Amino acid sequence: MYHYMRRIAIPVVLEVIFIVSCFVLPRHLYVYSNTAFFVVLLGYIIATKSMSIHQWYRALAGGWHFWRQVVITLVCAAGAFGVTSVLEQAFPHLATGAITMPVKTAGELLLFALSTIVLPAIVEETIFRKQMICLASRTAIICTTLLSAILFAAEHFVAPWGVLLGMVWALPFSLAYSMTRNVYVPMTAHAIASILINGPTVVMALFVVL
Numbered sequence: 001m002y003h004y005m006r007r008i009a010i011p012v013v014l015e016v017i018f019i020v021s022c023f024v025l026p027r028h029l030y031v032y033s034n035t036a037f038f039v040v041l042l043g044y045i046i047a048t049k050s051m052s053i054h055q056w057y058r059a060l061a062g063g064w065h066f067w068r069q070v071v072i073t074l075v076c077a078a079g080a081f082g083v084t085s086v087l088e089q090a091f092p093h094l095a096t097g098a099i100t101m102p103v104k105t106a107g108e109l110l111l112f113a114l115s116t117i118v119l120p121a122i123v124e125e126t127i128f129r130k131q132m133i134c135l136a137s138r139t140a141i142i143c144t145t146l147l148s149a150i151l152f153a154a155e156h157f158v159a160p161w162g163v164l165l166g167m168v169w170a171l172p173f174s175l176a177y178s179m180t181r182n183v184y185v186p187m188t189a190h191a192i193a194s195i196l197i198n199g200p201t202v203v204m205a206l207f208v209v210l
Contacts, residue, residue, distance in 0.1 A: 004134055010044055011127045015151060022099055022158055031101040035111040038119040041127060051126045051183065059184035069180055073189035076172035084165040097159025106209050109202065116198040121191035128152040128170070129177040129186055145174045
């Protein structure tokens with residue numbers, strides 16, 4: 001337990017600081033605080049050697065077995081997004097408290113792309129899955145998966161209803177990691193999902209800010 005708490009202490013403290021900043025900073029600065037949060041966590045990952053780009057590349061070249069797991073994760077993630085969309089429509093009076101980032105300049109759009117497309121797959125999967133989910137026993141998996149899902153959701157939403165929806169988002173990626181014990185499976189699926197979901201937003205925003 002001591003080693004586990006020590007392993008997640010810095011990421012948790014950084015997330016608490018980020019969440020507090022969302023209540024303190026004006027909304028137009030969210031893109032800066034969000035990017036800073038991801039960059040600092042990336043620095044932590046690099047310093048602790050928690051993931052390897054080389055190993056990720058080797059995983060990508062792992063053939064059909066690896067990609068089948070990625071595809072299954074993507075299908076489950078699409079299902080999770082569908083479920084949360086239905087729930088949002090079913091309870092429109094409940095605020096999600098989604099952390100949104102308005103952009104007005106090309107520089108802010110670059111930061112938006114960095115913090116929603118480039119970095120999330122590496123940072124979130126390494127921190128919320130590999131670092132936080134303990135695979136030592138079934139009980140440990142369940143308890144730490146719940147903790148990681150809450151923290152993952154709290155990074156995206158500041159209202160209880162939104163956190164619950166965010167936990168649904170986290171489930172497919174958490175299951176992918178705990179079942180395969182290979183963080184590069186959810187990391188790859190997450191990267192593809194980020195491109196598909198946020199890529200069009202960035203492209204459309206280009207016509208506004210340029």
